[in-house]
Amino acid sequence: MTDVLDLSGLIKSYDVRGIVGEDLTEEVARAIGAAFADAVVLPEGGSRVVIGHDMRDSGPALVAAVGGGLRDRGVDVTEIGLCSTDGLYHASGVLELPGIMVTASHNPAAYNGMKMCRPLARAVGETTGLGAVRDLTGRYLADGIPVAQRRGDAGGQDMLAEYGAFLRSLVDLRGIRPLKVVVDAANAMAGHTVPAVLGTAAGLAELPLDIVPLYFELDGTFPNHEANPLDPANLVDLQAAVLEHGADLGLAFDGDADRCFVVDERGKVVPASAITALVGLREAAREAATGAQPTVIHNLISSRAVPEQLAASGATPVRSKVGHSNIKAMMADLNAVFGGEHSAHFYFRDFFYADTGMLAAMHVMAALGEQDGPLSEMIAPRDPYVASGEINSTVADADAARERVRAAFSAEGAEEDGLDGMTLSHWNAEPRWWLNVRASNTEPLLRLNVEAADHAVMEDIRDRALALIREA
Incomplete structure (x- = not known):
């Protein structure tokens, strides 16, 4: 038996992330697919996995490779093509299938990777399957992938229109006042998903939104700026465009569009904790209106304003560790209606306890459009520290x-x-x-x-x- 490779630099605590052609090759991707089948899918009685990918040039080949590894182990594959990570979570939720999203999120163009989930978008992290995937991947790279007696089949399904309609069903924007919104997609997946959710594709009703698009053309080389809104340098174009167009707000999405950053009408970045408080109070109020006691999760480096304001509203705020697998697990355990992180990941019970930047953006637009003041004025009480x-x-x-x-x-x-x-x-x-x-x-x-x-x-x-x- 050959020594197992150390893959800890590639298969990390929450996801897979590496440089394409170096530590992430098609051979490695195929082994990861087979390992995901044996560590997660088959032990839980699964037989099919849904796979999507972002706009990076390496995506289709890596999808074919990871799908090949799954099929080697007898698992069927449904490919949904280009999608955001929350689009993959939506597919996992409505199809009740485990999923693999081929993406490197906000990383530079040389990178790609994978995010994995169980059916209903349940997290796969270090202690919930990813550690076992890492170990098996190393074993299969050393000794080869054992091929099942029946090789899995492959098919395709377009989920984009259903994803858009699903999000529209959760936040109704039709009755808000007209808003001008600049959206910086950074040549990444928001350029694909914003028109599908906020536009009139697939028979969706027209919304009172004037969308000013920045860099909607899909290009995994990121010719304008990296799709990493955590770096202030990548928000400069959005801030300038908000002022230039006299917009009510600006939205910046990361590469796989599962995170959303907000800029107010002055071009100032709104802290993610303030968005957590704003959306958390909205979701808590909706939950309380049913007679239930709302629970909202926030990670421990969110602003103290978040638990203070939630508790004052009658909700139960619960503090969590940093990291999506921690919050998703706690959300499900406590049946929390919402969760937020300082890194602009926002989680919704109505979205399979998963994170979606688009739904968070829709809540911000709904809150702004339901009143007459500017965003800066609406946010100020949520950002006191x-x-x-x-x-x-x-x-x-x-x-x-x-x-x-x-x-x-x-x-x-x-x-x-x-x-x-x-x-x-x-x-x-x-x-x-x-x-x-x-x-x-x-x-x-x-x-x-x-x-x-x-x-x-x-x-x-x-x-x-x-x-x-x-x-x-």
Whole structure:
């Protein structure tokens, strides 16, 4: 038996991500497909997998390869072609099939990868199948894929129109006031999905939206800018276009369009925590109107405004670890109506507990269009505090750096918890602040997030914590 390859740099905690032709080849993709069949699909009695891909040039060949691996193991394949990741989740949900989305999300053009799910878009992460997929993939690359007696078949199905109609059924935009909306698709999948959801394709009713498209042409080389709205440089064109067109808001989607970032009428980026609070309150109110007690999930580095405002509304806010597999599992366990992350992933019970940037954008437009004020005015109460944003530091000894931070701030009365990394909180006394330090799963990095009720306090805590983390 040959030694198994170490694939930890390719098959990570939540997904598969690598450079095409180097660590992610068609041979590797075929082995991943076979491993997904044996680690996830077949043990749960499944016999078919739905597969989609984004606009990257390498997508079709990788779909054929991963589908070939599934078929080698006797699993049938339904290909839905070009789609966003939430489009793949929709297909997994309505078809009740496990799924594989071939995408590298916001990564540069040289990359591709895969996101996997069980039927009904249930997450596959490190402890829920992806670790086993990694191990089996290494084994199959070393020893070959055992071919089943019956090879699976392959077929296709177009799900785009049904995806658009499904989202329209969840948020009714027909009665809002007219809005001008700039959408930056970054030459990625939103250029494919925005017309299908917000346009009049497939007989959908016309909406009171004037969409100004930026970079809707699908091009996996990203000729205008990378499809990574977390980098402020990739929002500059959207911000300028909002001002140029006098738009009510701007929307920026990442490469696979499962995340949505919002820009207000002044060209200012709206923090994802404020969107979490806004949409969470809408979904909680809808749930409460049925007589049920609404639960909303937020990750632990979301603004403190999120749980405060949800609790004040009568909802139950629940804090989670960072990461989509953690939130999806908690959403399902608690039957939560909504969940949000600082990274602009937004999860909906009505969307199979999965994340969808498009549905979040529709909620923002609905909320804005149901009242007369500008977006900045509507958002201001949802964004009362000051945050540092996530700051990464390369460290030689993460444990020692974390201990320096813990010792210094615990001595000042901060309370500690270890839900995800280390959180130190001074929120119940003046001055009000909290910080979180988390280690990267894949790199020698510590990630720092700080929030305070006052700008000067945030800067002080941020700068002192960074000095401790980076102390030689």
